[in-house]
Amino acid sequence: MTSLFDRLECPRCAAGKPDTALLCDCGSPLLARYRTGRVPDAFRREELVRRQPTLWRYAEMLPGVPPITLGEGFTPLLPARRLGAELGLASLYIKDEAVNPTGSFKARGMAVAVSVAAARGVRVAAAPSAGNAGAALAAYGAHAGMEVHLFLPETTPRPFVLEAQRYGARVRLVPGSIADCGRAMREALGPAGRDGGWFDFSTLREPFRVEGKKTMGYEIAEQMEFNLPDVIVYPTGGGTGLIGMWKAFDEMEALGWIGPARPRMISVQASGCAPIVRAFEAGRDTAAAWQDPVTVASGLRVPTSLGDRLMLQAIRASGGAAVAVTDREMIEAAGRVGSREGIDACPEGGAALAAVRRLAQAGVLKADETIVIFNTGTGLKYST
Ligand SMILES: Cc1ncc(COP(=O)(O)O)c(C=O)c1O
Ligand SMILES: [Zn+2]
The missing domain is CATH 3.40.50.1100 (Rossmann fold)
Incomplete structure (x- = not known):
């Protein structure tokens, strides 16, 4: 399995950069680009089933280095039938990232x-x-x-x-x-x-954490037989997952694995720290730092991100939205993920379900749409 990694590139000013570069001179995070022109036979999508159940099954689309691995990735995509029925949604799924090593994505x-x-x-x-x-x-x-x-x-x-x-x-x-x-x-x-x-290793300062996170997009595609869902609901802090999945969809289209259709990307934040929601609602391209961030969802207590521009672009290009939910809503929703589905959700995962409820009530989500929410980590670590 030879990596198809080609170069680092700035998504904002298109500058090419050496493989060891960090941020671009223009301040944007750099992204890894791959040679998707001639795809090896062994990397056709039908071949994936033979590969190891970790994110390294997509090795061609990851940097070509020896893996330091604890068995991460290839987490289950679970149908949430009981939660879906409560919300009047026929196809609600939970991508359960809690089963990763160290309990999170x-x-x-x-x-x-x-x-x-x-x-x-x-x-x-x-x-x-x-x-x-x-x-x-x-x-x-x-x-x-x-x-x-x-x-x-x-x-x-x-x-x-x-x-x-x-x-x-x-x-x-x-x-x-x-x-x-x-x-x-x-x-x-x-x-x-x-x-x-x-x-x-700060979020988005080096380009390869995004490469790891993008595999969530590859997995959703593979687990849904390369028919992407209509909607993905993602609890957003620094935003590497959102940016990564959006990148993965373009890569998979270049590989010939999927067509041009994309899920609507819904970014969920906490009402006590919602810089992306505020920027989205105001029609801005970048997000100002949030003063005095407060939320029990520690992963969402991120007042400013180097990826603000990339996130806002992806949300808008997908026809998605950005939604803030209260701590109370997310805790209540996390409890329901546990009691209805047997999945121990973190508050951030609860936030995703709380957003689904809001959007279903507002008619933004339709009963027959396929919706994937993320439980980004285990609820265990929030016990005191
Ligand atoms: C459980 C959990 N969910 C969501 C997030 C936000 O993730 P991202 O930085 O990819 O937006 C974090 C970040 O710390 C987290 O720990
Ligand atoms: Zn640049």
């Missing part, structure tokens, strides 16, 4: 990003995190023999901190949000260096 991004960094000789890893990304970096970093430094908001639920420490990470708790954690990280560690220094 963050494992996907970190598996790929750490694999690339390890291949380049990185020994020291660091990131600010709302919790799940930090735990994932700690685990994959440990597996790769790296020293890992995490900067988490002091409000992060205790189980995230203890988990990262069990993987051997050094955890610093910082007052404020993930944005303050980023500042604290740069202050504590000094400038990130490529050779012998530390490597910055």
Whole structure:
């Protein structure tokens, strides 16, 4: 399985960049591009069924490095019949990311990003995190023999901190949000260096976490026999998953696996931290930082993202929407995911269901549409 990776490119100004580049000079995240012109026979979509049940089954469309893997990806896409019936929706599915190593979809991004960094000789890893990304970096970093430094908001639920420490990470708790954690990280560690220094795994600063996250789009397509759903509802913080899935659809079209139809992408945020929803409603191309972000969904407590422009573009191009739900709604909805379907949802997963309820009531979702919501992580870590 040879990677078809070609180059890094800026989606905003189209500049080509060296494989080790981070952000573009124009400030945009860089994206990986692949040679999809001549697809090897072994990578036809009918061949996938023979491959390992991890995200590395799509190795041709991932960077060509030895995988640092804990078995991430290829999570179940479960029909949510009882929840669907309650909401009058015939085809509601839950993509359950809680079964990933470290209990969340963050494992996907970190598996790929750490694999690339390890291949380049990185020994020291660091990131600010709302919790799940930090735990994932700690685990994959440990597996790769790296020293890992995490900067988490002091409000992060205790189980995230203890988990990262069990993987051997050094955890610093910082007052404020993930944005303050980023500042604290740069202050504590000094400038990130490529050779012998530390490597910055912050969301969208390096291009390969998106590559890991995009595999959610590949999996949904494969699990639905390459008929994409009508709607995807995704709890959004930094937005790598949304950006990644949108990219995956274009890649799969270039590979000849799907046609031009796309799902409507619905971004869900918390009413106490909804920068993308606010920008979407105001018709803006970028999102201003949210002041004083507050929500129990720690993964959604992200006041500003380097991917704001890319997210807003994808949501609009898909004919989708951005929706804010209250903490109360998401907790109640997470409880219903558990009691109706037997899936232990995190508040972020609950937020996705709460948004579906709102949109179904508003008539934005039709009874016969196929809808996929994400449970992005386990509910276990939110217990105190
Ligand atoms: C459980 C959970 N859901 C959703 C998110 C938001 O994900 P993204 O940064 O890809 O938008 C996070 C981020 O920390 C998370 O931990
Ligand atoms: Zn650029």
